[in-house]
Amino acid sequence: MKNELTMKQEMFCQAYVDTGIASAAYRLAYDCKKMKSETIWSNACRLLADSKVKARVAEIQRENAKRSIVDRALVEKKLMDIVEVDPAELYYWSEEKGKFVMKSPHELPKHLRSALKKISNKRGELTYEFNGKVEAARLLATMNGWEQPKEVKLSGGGVPVRSEIRIGFDDEEDE
Numbered sequence: 001m002k003n004e005l006t007m008k009q010e011m012f013c014q015a016y017v018d019t020g021i022a023s024a025a026y027r028l029a030y031d032c033k034k035m036k037s038e039t040i041w042s043n044a045c046r047l048l049a050d051s052k053v054k055a056r057v058a059e060i061q062r063e064n065a066k067r068s069i070v071d072r073a074l075v076e077k078k079l080m081d082i083v084e085v086d087p088a089e090l091y092y093w094s095e096e097k098g099k100f101v102m103k104s105p106h107e108l109p110k111h112l113r114s115a116l117k118k119i120s121n122k123r124g125e126l127t128y129e130f131n132g133k134v135e136a137a138r139l140l141a142t143m144n145g146w147e148q149p150k151e152v153k154l155s156g157g158g159v160p161v162r163s164e165i166r167i168g169f170d171d172e173e174d175e
Helices: 007-019 022-029 037-049 051-083 110-115 133-144
Strands: 091-094 099-102 116-122 125-130
Touching: 007 022, 007 037, 007 051, 022 037, 037 051, 051 110, 051 133, 099 125, 110 116
Parallel strands: none
Antiparallel strands: 091 099, 116 125
């Protein structure tokens, strides 16, 4: 599809997908120094209505959507790292010192480092602060539409059906 367009049309398509504003995309792709705003707007609308340009814009949007799926999976993984963080992974028992010792940042597993908001070192005393679990869970819920009310309508041949749906989580045993 890309080969059927001129270089300026391709630039317009790319800029339109980036900005979402046809006249701004037109200004980026074409020389508009001597044009009135109305002319730019009119030319941009006409260009956007062109079937080849419209098809290319759709193609770029599909390509971007595919890339965002990968990005979304990464974001969800990072949010799950925050939700599932176990503070017990921050320290270990030192036989030599006879007490628990805080691990250095380089000793922490990657999923744990992903969940950290802040690392402080005051006079050799390490402290870690995690990102909020509740906020991470809320973001996951929003991204996945879990906060939307669910409604189920049942009927049975004109006779009202009474039913109850319970949704919950099984208690997981600590590992």
